[in-house]
Amino acid sequence: MIETSDLRNTRMPLNHGAGQMPALGFGTLIPEAAATICATRDALEAGFRHFDCAERYQNEREVGEALQAGLATGGIAREDIFVTTKVWNSNHRPERVEPAFEASLDRLRLNYLDLYLIHTPFAFRPGDEHDPRDTEGNVVYDRGVTLLETWRAMESLVDGGRCRAIGLSDITLNRLLPIYESARIKPAVVQVEGHPYLPETELLEFCKEKDIVFLAFAPLGHGIRPGPLDDPVISAIAARVGKTPAQVLLAWAVQRGTALLTTPRTAARARENLDVSVLPEDAFDEINRIQTRHRFNEVVKTGSPGFIPQGR
């Protein structure tokens, strides 16, 4: 367990000498453009220094605008923030990876990325259509490219010097293993759903053993209720330690050695989600003993985003 009482500044070292990732990350999966700008600006102002983006979210321009303005106003250096984005399923062909990376950089107004992820291990029909469907409405997959071929193109981006680290998202341990074994540059980060109802313990153990950062999305169960936010064990601990259920869930995630992403939409929520302190050991153990199991996001099974944010 981590010893410091304040978890806000916890940083996770990345393999391959790629620096450190702030454990508490802000996710930009926000459907509306104006809300993206406000929430990103508020998150930066509140103190978030880790921003998770994706070409699939179709709001990299707004995130870029908010970051550029926020860095200038706050006197914050580019090196002080950690920015991730992800290559989408329709860009898995090796020749499409670098153009996709460059286009994301351009939209984000950045000249390097801290982390680039393969958004899902599923390749869709190559092209500019994010969600290619056949006449029956089924996703059109691309059988002409392997995940390892896409990974090789990701490795070339690191060689090029404008991408500091690479990783995978929405991946199972079974699919991660062959990539890990064949990779010249090992994955630095794996981003998957993670919370007390889906602890992914086996994957987490593998990541710890191999110096891969386990980056949990949906640490609050996507805010869906019933869910971890209103679990009776979490509520009771929150009352006992004088924190909110969200803060308890975020503390648990960091204490078990993962980084995490949340999407606070207001300045008050951003401050709340950063104000995270170590839980007493008995509370930590109690959360580990929760037996409920539930996956909120099916993206890991099909590559199709299984979750549309509330309010879309």
Ligand SMILES: NC(=O)c1ccc[n+]([C@@H]2O[C@H](COP(=O)([O-])OP(=O)(O)OC[C@H]3O[C@@H](n4cnc5c(N)ncnc54)[C@H](OP(=O)(O)O)[C@@H]3O)[C@@H](O)[C@H]2O)c1
């Ligand atoms: N790799 C992938 O496939 C994938 C999939 C999904 C998400 N992600 C990433 O992960 C990020 C995190 O998203 P998430 O949905 O997983 O995050 P989450 O934090 O588990 O859920 C977000 C929801 O929680 C609510 N919330 C936030 N802070 C709260 C608090 N302090 N108390 C109560 N409710 C709170 C929000 O409500 P309000 O809107 O009312 O504030 C929102 O509805 C995304 O933005 C994205 O970057 C990645």
